[in-house]
Amino acid sequence: MEVKKINFIYYVQKNLIESVKLPFISITLGLIVGGIIIALSGGDPFAAIKGLIVGGFGSMHAITVTLTRATPIIFAGLSAALAWGSGYSSMGASGQMILGAFTAAITAVSISGPSIVIIIVSLSAGMLAGIIYSLIAAYISAKFEVYLLIVTLMMNYIADNIASYLTTYDFRDPLAVDRLAVQTQKIIDGTLPRIFPRYTLHYGFIIAIACTLLVLFMMKRTSFGYEAKMSGLNPRFADYGGIDSLKTMYLVLMISGALAGLGGACESLGTRFRYVDGMITSGGYAWSGIIASLMASNHPVGVFVSSVFLAGLTTGGGSIELRHGIPSEISDIIEGVLTMFVTAKLVVDFRFGRLRAQKEDGADVV
Amino acid sequence: MILEMKNIVKVYDRVVANKNVSITLEKGEILAIVGENGAGKSTLMKILYGLERPNSGEIYINGKKQVFRNPSDAMKQGIGMVQQHFMLFDTMTVTENIIYNNEISKGVFLDIDANRKKVRELSKRYMLEVDPDKLVKDCPVGVQQRIEILKILHQNADILIFDEPSSVLTPIEVDELLKTMKRLSNMGKSIILITHKLGEVMEVADRIVVMRDGEVVAEKRREETSIEELSYFMIGRQTTSPVIKDLEPCKEVLSVKNLSKVDESGKKLLGNINISVRGGEIVGIAGVSGNGQSELIKCITGLDTDYTGKIEVCGINVTNKGVGFIRKAGLAHIPEDRYYWGSAKEATIAENVLMGDENTERFSKKGLLNFREIRKHVYRIVENYGVKVSFLAQKMKELSGGNAQKLIVAREIEKKTPFLVACEPTRGIDVGAMEFIHEKLIEKRNNGGGILLISSELSEILKLSDRIYVIYEGRIEHEFTNKNLDSRKLGFLMLGGKTA
Numbered sequence: 063m064e065v066k067k068i069n070f071i072y073y074v075q076k077n078l079i080e081s082v083k084l085p086f087i088s089i090t091l092g093l094i095v096g097g098i099i100i101a102l103s104g105g106d107p108f109a110a111i112k113g114l115i116v117g118g119f120g121s122m123h124a125i126t127v128t129l130t131r132a133t134p135i136i137f138a139g140l141s142a143a144l145a146w147g148s149g150y151s152s153m154g155a156s157g158q159m160i161l162g163a164f165t166a167a168i169t170a171v172s173i174s175g176p177s178i179v180i181i182i183v184s185l186s187a188g189m190l191a192g193i194i195y196s197l198i199a200a201y202i203s204a205k206f207e208v209y210l211l212i213v214t215l216m217m218n219y220i221a222d223n224i225a226s227y228l229t230t231y232d233f234r235d236p237l238a239v240d241r242l243a244v245q246t247q248k249i250i251d252g253t254l255p256r257i258f259p260r261y262t263l264h265y266g267f268i269i270a271i272a273c274t275l276l277v278l279f280m281m282k283r284t285s286f287g288y289e290a291k292m293s294g295l296n297p298r299f300a301d302y303g304g305i306d307s308l309k310t311m312y313l314v315l316m317i318s319g320a321l322a323g324l325g326g327a328c329e330s331l332g333t334r335f336r337y338v339d340g341m342i343t344s345g346g347y348a349w350s351g352i353i354a355s356l357m358a359s360n361h362p363v364g365v366f367v368s369s370v371f372l373a374g375l376t377t378g379g380g381s382i383e384l385r386h387g388i389p390s391e392i393s394d395i396i397e398g399v400l401t402m403f404v405t406a407k408l409v410v411d412f413r414f415g416r417l418r419a420q421k422e423d424g425a426d427v428v
Numbered sequence: 429m430i431l432e433m434k435n436i437v438k439v440y441d442r443v444v445a446n447k448n449v450s451i452t453l454e455k456g457e458i459l460a461i462v463g464e465n466g467a468g469k470s471t472l473m474k475i476l477y478g479l480e481r482p483n484s485g486e487i488y489i490n491g492k493k494q495v496f497r498n499p500s501d502a503m504k505q506g507i508g509m510v511q512q513h514f515m516l517f518d519t520m521t522v523t524e525n526i527i528y529n530n531e532i533s534k535g536v537f538l539d540i541d542a543n544r545k546k547v548r549e550l551s552k553r554y555m556l557e558v559d560p561d562k563l564v565k566d567c568p569v570g571v572q573q574r575i576e577i578l579k580i581l582h583q584n585a586d587i588l589i590f591d592e593p594s595s596v597l598t599p600i601e602v603d604e605l606l607k608t609m610k611r612l613s614n615m616g617k618s619i620i621l622i623t624h625k626l627g628e629v630m631e632v633a634d635r636i637v638v639m640r641d642g643e644v645v646a647e648k649r650r651e652e653t654s655i656e657e658l659s660y661f662m663i664g665r666q667t668t669s670p671v672i673k674d675l676e677p678c679k680e681v682l683s684v685k686n687l688s689k690v691d692e693s694g695k696k697l698l699g700n701i702n703i704s705v706r707g708g709e710i711v712g713i714a715g716v717s718g719n720g721q722s723e724l725i726k727c728i729t730g731l732d733t734d735y736t737g738k739i740e741v742c743g744i745n746v747t748n749k750g751v752g753f754i755r756k757a758g759l760a761h762i763p764e765d766r767y768y769w770g771s772a773k774e775a776t777i778a779e780n781v782l783m784g785d786e787n788t789e790r791f792s793k794k795g796l797l798n799f800r801e802i803r804k805h806v807y808r809i810v811e812n813y814g815v816k817v818s819f820l821a822q823k824m825k826e827l828s829g830g831n832a833q834k835l836i837v838a839r840e841i842e843k844k845t846p847f848l849v850a851c852e853p854t855r856g857i858d859v860g861a862m863e864f865i866h867e868k869l870i871e872k873r874n875n876g877g878g879i880l881l882i883s884s885e886l887s888e889i890l891k892l893s894d895r896i897y898v899i900y901e902g903r904i905e906h907e908f909t910n911k912n913l914d915s916r917k918l919g920f921l922m923l924g925g926k927t928a
């Protein structure tokens with residue numbers, strides 16, 4: 063064998079370094095900029111950053127809170143990673159999560175039976191809502207030749223308002239102590255159990271791990287994953303090879319919608335035990351998920367790690383506010399800086415990738 | 429003499445595009461510059477128009493030396509260019525497009541009426557009819573070209589460069605254009621016409637310069653030359669003799685009947701094409717690129733399903749079917765452009781080799797990829813075709829052009845389909861890799877495969893083909909076998925000459 067083992071190791075190292083390099087630089091720059099802002103506002107940046115890390119990951123309590131928050135971000139991130147990695151720029155995770163969360167919440171209170179059955183049916187219902195909503199966007203985009211990005215983005219507002227309307231008028235909690243609370247009835251049987259009795263972390267996190275592995279397997283080991291990846295890397299190559307691009311698009315967006323819907327469902331069954339108006343959007347889960355997927359260049363395991371990191375940032379932010387009197391917005395600033403660097407990478411890739419492609423297409427140089 | 433370009437030399441990376449080229453232009457003259465793709469005529473015009481700067485050489489306008497750093501320098505000296513792809517704003521009116529950059533304004537506002545009047549005036553003076561208030565996107569292509577010409581005249585150009593002006597036009601529009609050019613020259617404008625359509629050249633040009641491989645190889649007055657002679661100068665003498673041995677052709681692997689295609693604007697891209705390829709033969713399609721080859725390939729391979737006529741691959745009717753279906757029927761396809769169509773640069777070598785086979789029984793079971801088989805297959809291909817790679821998970825973009833091409837050729841040949849479409853199989857690669865690919869194509873033919881070979885390198889077609897079709901302006905009207913071949917006549921037909 064001429065193809066040497068040593069080269070393989072070199073490849074793995076190089077690949078690992080390359081995929082870790084960008085998130086690492088982004089995180090470092092984010093922390094530096096955050097530190098500068100803390101220093102400018104009169105705080106001690108080193109104490110604050112240490113506080114952030116300790117607050118996010120420093121104790122069993124911190125870790126479980128972080129992982130609880132990370133759960134919906136992982137789902138949204140996987141959803142985005144699958145779509146973006148296949149070349150379909152869907153921003154629809156937010157809307158799909160909202161409808162998933164809402165559908166699961168009302169399903170769980172309207173059926174009866176053993177909790178395990180209620181859980182499975184409700185989660186499936188949430189997933190189905192995500193699938194349907196994603197497929198509608200896919201259909202509109204394919205049929206009327208409009209950008210998927212715009213369609214999905216706009217449909218997020220529609221989903222939010224639908225859920226808000228239904229929660230306000232048709233499914234409002236009749237037992238709420240606070241008459242102003244816009245929320246559905248509390249789920250009694252059919253909540254996702256906690257992993258450790260004293261902490262908020264629930265089985266949704268286990269489902270998230272399972273989904274990460276499943277997506278990893280699907281992307282790396284199946285012919286569908288191969289076709290999706292090729293469509294993302296060079297759609298013309300995929301067409302040329304005989305891949306049915308329409309079918310691939312619908313399948314990819316279907317699974318992407320399913321993941322987001324399931325993420326929303328886990329959030330209402332595991333954390334809130336009901337649908338509360340605005341619970342998905344105020345958490346910023348979908349957006350964080352997209353950032354996580356950008357940070358990880360659409361690699362499922364990378365999405366998982368980045369999601370946990372982003373969640374930890376938020377948890378830590380809350381903690382430094384309490385302990386160091388530094389506003390928790392500092393973690394938003396760090397996330398903002400991160401987003402900026404990560405999207406800058408996207409823009410650079412896009413611009414230069416296109417320029418390079420144009421140069422090579424322009425065969426008529428001579 | 430209104431224009432003189434003296435000893436122009438232009439070198440790109442390693443390619444010499446212009447070797448010491450000199451041309452002159454008189455007032456009111458139509459000068460045609462002809463040559464094959466890559467002969468250096470576009471480069472020369474880019475230099476004249478200020479888009480490129482020469483490595484050495486001078487440009488004189490009315491006897492005064494000029495240096496053009498950009499197109500606006502050239503425009504100031506009265507040089508205008510009608511681009512092959514029009515530079516117009518589609519959603520704006522004809523007037524707005526023509527006056528762009530030279531507006532008449534009232535204070536800070538645009539004086540629309542005065543501008544419109546100006547456009548009417550221009551249009552009347554040069555007898556180029558346009559509706560000043562129409563949107564450009566609502567005008568037919570021929571009118572858009574008129575707008576482009578008016579725009580340049582509005583900038584007071586005295587020297588007009590037309591770059592392949594007829595390539596996007598219908599025959600009637602071409603006639604119109606040729607008349608316009610003659611009229612403009614009679615009004616004292618000087619014209620440079622870049623083209624490889626010799627019929628048009630013989631109709632309008634006063635003088636003809638032939639370029640080949642970056643040099644001027646001939647300069648003739650129209651009266652003293654003919655299409656035959658010009659095509660001979662353009663193509664040169666082809667001495668390559670076929671290297672293939674005789675073989676009894678077997679069953680038909682491709683049959684195309686009455687294939688026609690019209691684009692959105694109504695221009696005929698392909699007209700009534702009838703071709704056939706049998707197992708055990710290589711059939712070449714000779715033609716100057718841009719005469720419908722790309723469109724023909726797209727129809728045959730299923731990348732374009734919008735055409736009329738009938739196509740059969742290996743006896744299966746694949747008319748208007750997509751790529752997947754035709755590939756299953758027995759097609760393999762070496763694409764025109766190895767990076768645009770033929771590969772994903774960011775994907776690994778193995779992933780690039782797998783394309784088209786990801787659902788075959790050999791490499792996948794129930795949707796799961798069989799990596800052992802895939803690795804074995806890729807390894808064998810890399811070994812047998814001498815593709816220089818360091819490891820199988822290497823990215824495609826890290827391969828050199830020749831190696832990437834070899835890999836793509838290997839992928840398509842090793843599918844062992846009865847029919848192969850090979851487009852530009854050796855474009856832009858070194859001689860060694862070229863020879864190797866030629867051998868592999870011949871080997872496939874000798875094993876009974878049928879190959880349709882499309883190449884802009886005439887020598888390649890002559891070397892490999894059993895039979896040759898000539899394509900010109902989307903039509904195939906002539907066929908040669910390698911026994912009765914006359915390369916001079918072939919070149920003549922490729923460039924649009926008519927035989928009685």
